[in-house]
Amino acid sequence: MHDADLVAVHSWTDxxxxxxxxxxxxxxxxxxxxxxxxxxxxxxxxxxxxxxxxREVVRDHPSRALLSHAEGARLVVVGTRGRGGFDGLVLGSTGQHLLHHAPCPVAVVRMTPDR
Known part of the structure; x- marks a missing residue:
């Protein structure tokens, strides 16, 4: 609708x-x-x-990788799975970090149990 690219970022760390x-x-x-x-x-x-x-695959911490891709973005969408032992948390650490530091709007999407 907006003729914008979709950049899918997957980050990984050692x-x-x-x-x-x-x-x-x-x-x-x-x-x-x-x-x-x-x-x-x-x-x-x-x-x-x-x-x-x-498609972007980056060897970096998720928050840092997504923030670097947020520059110039219209929207950052991040999922939350409750990793880190806090399954009941609505918002994970990466999503929370992006909400506070991203230069654009952020949508945090909760993943369904079947995904």
Missing amino acids: PLPLGPAEPSDIEAAQQRADETLAERLAGWQEKYPDVRLI
């Missing part, structure tokens, strides 16, 4: 390091992140063929 990460470990994690984003977006491009989709 697990707690037990030692220096091998390049092959980082490449494997990057591959898994690429696959995760592709799976999450499967079918939506066919359903909305007129929307230009840009």
Whole structure:
């Protein structure tokens, strides 16, 4: 409707390091992140063929990655799953951080149990 691009951002960080990460470990994690984003977006491009989709997979903390992509955005949409042991929380830490620091409107969308 607004002829705007949709930028889908998936960020990932290294697990707690037990030692220096091998390049092959980082490449494997990057591959898994690429696959995760592709799976999450499967079918939506066919359903909305007129929307230009840009996929971004970044090795960074979610709040930082999304804030950097929020510059110049019309809207940031972030999901919340209650990660971190607080399943009952309506708003996760990433969503809360974005609400306070994003330079544009933020929509926090609660994921349904079947997703």
